Amino acid sequence: MASLYERLGGDAAVDAAVDIFYRKVLSDDRVNGFFDDVDMEAQAAKQKSFLTMVFGGPNNYTGLDMREGHKHLVERGLNDSHVDTIIELLGATLKELGVADSEIEEVAAIANSVRDDVLNR
Amino acid sequence: MARVKYNGLVVEVPAGRSVLDALLDRGETIPHGCRAGACQTCLMQATQGTVPAASQRGLKAAHRERGLFLACSCMPEEDLEVCLPDTQQLRIAASIVGRRALADDVMELSLRTSEPFSYRAGQYVTLWRDAELGRSYSLANLPQTDGLLQFHIRRIEGGAFSGWIHDSARVGDALDVQGPMGDCFYTADDPEQKLLLIGTGTGLAPLYGILQDALAQGHRGAIHLFHGALARDGLYLHDSLTELAAQHNKLHYHACVLHGDDEPAADIRAGDVGALALERIGTPAGWKCYLCGDPTLVNGLRKKLFLAGAAMKDIHADAFLASGPAPRDPLND
Incomplete structure (x- = not known):
């Protein structure tokens, strides 16, 4: 059976998802405060790596990267509720793109697996 | 803490401090400009050791391989x-072939390079008056066979380079050109796309460079150009753009002034240029945008257009960064 990443449509699917997902994140008052001062282009590239990872695609993420990359946000109050929101927006993005619920659950499970690293605990 | 050897000195650079600031702190003269990794004025070369990837962003592969990096x-x-x-x-060497006032505080500077110079209109270069004074400016004209380069130089209060161009530079004066840099230029991938x-x-x-490029390459989609200025005098190409728009059906020129003290003319709108643009075009979804x-x-x-539906890959932005003073060293405060 094809991998989740292949079933979702690979790199092209990530490209289709990244703008929709990032737009949702920037429009959501529950989480957009964390993105106020960032360089949008650099951030879009990071969103793409993140989506590739949660789609089960090839990535070079390590737990340490996740910890280092979010440490300053945890200091600013990043917590479980924000991770929940991101996973919710991820699901809404995939739904919009016509992805089946069972696959959205698989993606959410991968995103959930890095929760502790992201929250530095 | 890393040790950086330069010119016979050994300088200790604390974590989070740039090589540029550490060397300037020690009284060394290192040319620099934007301090944000854009203008490439602070280009240096590492002969030993590996520099962080972030300091080579935007450099040509050949330059990266030679160890060039941005000190800031x-x-x-x-x-x-x-x-x-x-x-x-x-x-490469160039000399001034013309200066023409476009407005009270904007000078069109024309240079001719000593050898062919390849670039895309809309990219930018650093112009060097001498070994130490360099500033970045955007290329406003299409590449010419005779090496003519044109720039719009705004007078900055107390600005060393712009003051020189406005007050004392003469035809025949020499300067050097470094670059080109940046990816804010026309691409003909979809000639029907609205710009x-x-x-x-x-x-x-x-x-203006991008616009001429699009017209020269036969762009077929509508082109809407919004120029915002504080007041009427800042609309320094108003007449030529009005004329150009009259010659090209697909070109729409919108002049905007922020402070409409008196009633602006019929062809000039008062208000925020971004808001006026969004109001005029509706959704930017599917448009290619240059800011x-x-x-x-x-x-x-950039954020507004993206949230309103423009694709990230279709937004090209070139923020003009002032050459800034050094930020204070938090460790030495």
Whole structure:
């Protein structure tokens, strides 16, 4: 059976998802405060790596990267509720793109697996 | 803490401090400009050690391989030995062939390079008056066979380079050109796509280049150019753009002034250029957008256009960064 990443449509699917997902994140008052001062282009590239990872695609993420990359946000109050929101927006993005619920659950499970690293605990 | 050897000195660079600031702290003279990794004025070369990837962003592969890096963006993680690069290989000689006032505080500067110079209109270069004074400006004209380069130079209060251009530079004066840099230029991948060009002040310079490029390449989609200025005098290409728009059905020129003290003329709108643009075009979904000029406006509009539906890959932005003073060293305060 094809991998989740292949079933979702690979790199092209990530490209289709990244703008929709990032737009949702920037429009959501529950989480957009964390993105106020960032360089949008650099951030879009990071969103793409993140989506590739949660789609089960090839990535070079390590737990340490996740910890280092979010440490300053945890200091600013990043917590479980924000991770929940991101996973919710991820699901809404995939739904919009016509992805089946069972696959959205698989993606959410991968995103959930890095929760502790992201929250530095 | 990394040790950086330069010119016989060994300088200790604390974590998070740039090589540029550490060397300036020690009284060394290192040319620099934007301090944000854009203008490439602070280019240096590492002869020993590996510089962080972030300090080589935007450099040509050949330059990266030679160890060139931007001192302002280099927070070293290991010991380095660095020098100023051989400028002969990076810059080409040019001389001033014309100066023409476009407005009270905007001068059109025309240069001719001593050898062919390849670029895309809308990219930018660093112009060097001498070994130490370099500033970045956008290329406002299409590449010419005779090496003519044109720039719109706004007078900056107390600005060393712009003051020189406005007050004392003469035809025949020599300067050097380094670059080109940046990816804010026309691409003919979809000649039917609508183009949205928004600029403030001399942010018009790259847009004027991009506009001419699009017309020269036979772009077929509508082109909307919005130029924002504080007051009427800042709309320094108003007449020529009005005329150009009259010659090209697909070109729409929108002049905007922020402070409409008196009733603006029938062909000039008063208000925020970004808001006026969004009001005029509706949704930017599917448009290719170019944003140039004031960094606050450019970065704010980039976000607005993206949220309003423009694709990230279709937004090209060139925020004009002022050459800034050194930030204070938090460890030495």
